[in-house]
Amino acid sequence: MRTTLQVIAERAGCTRGAIYWHFTEKHDLLREVIERAPFVFFSEAETVSRSTMPFSGLRHCMLRGLKEVQKNRHLRNAIELAVFGSECPRELLGENSADKLLALIHVAVLRGKACGEVKSDTEAETLTPLIFYVFIGALRTGTLMPGDTLLFRKGTDALNLVFDMVLEKKEMSNES
Structure with missing residues (x-):
């Protein structure tokens, strides 16, 4: 199952636009999540x-x-x-x-x-x-x-x- 940025935004409690504002692609977001764990x-x-x-x-x-x-x-x-x-x-x-x-x-x-x-x-x-x-x-x-x-x-x-x-x-x- 592929996780979309929409699903990530919903789980994070923000909009998909807010995700794109901070991250150019999903891998950038994944890297940040892993580094901050x-x-x-x-x-x-x-x-x-x-x-x-x-x-x-x-x-x-x-x-x-x-x-x-x-x-x-x-x-x-x-x-x-x-x-x-x-x-x-x-x-x-x-x-x-x-x-x-x-x-x-x-x-x-x-x-x-x-x-x-x-x-x-x-x-x-x-x-x-x-x-x-x-x-x-x-x-x-x-x-x-x-x-x-x-x-x-x-x-x-x-x-x-x-x-x-x-x-x-x-x-x-x-x-x-």
Whole structure:
């Protein structure tokens, strides 16, 4: 589904002419929305991945990010456009955010294993996508269905369960 400037104007509570006054094309508007989004998740995740407790820090960063998404409509709109929307050109996002998130999770798992924080013997190559997919599922719920608090809570519970399993040395199967 293509979002028109008319739809954007209606959602923003202004006229289409006002949108054209400030932006020459829709991509300019998308760029501005993404740049103004107060989602500091990536900078926080990079910081905690270098901390003494990288895995626990990542957990808290992810949960805090999800709570912020749930309560901030502007942030939800920006994430919907940038992450879950099909109209946002990749060049507006810079580095592929999925690859960046996978790399941050992988570093936190590896560093967590090295410092003894991660107790699970499950390989980082298995833990990384597991954490990624559970987080993205909870993020998608919080972004696209913010009113469904039960489903959102179940998503954060699932993320906590994965972190608990890894921190408490519960083994997950590496079989495909």
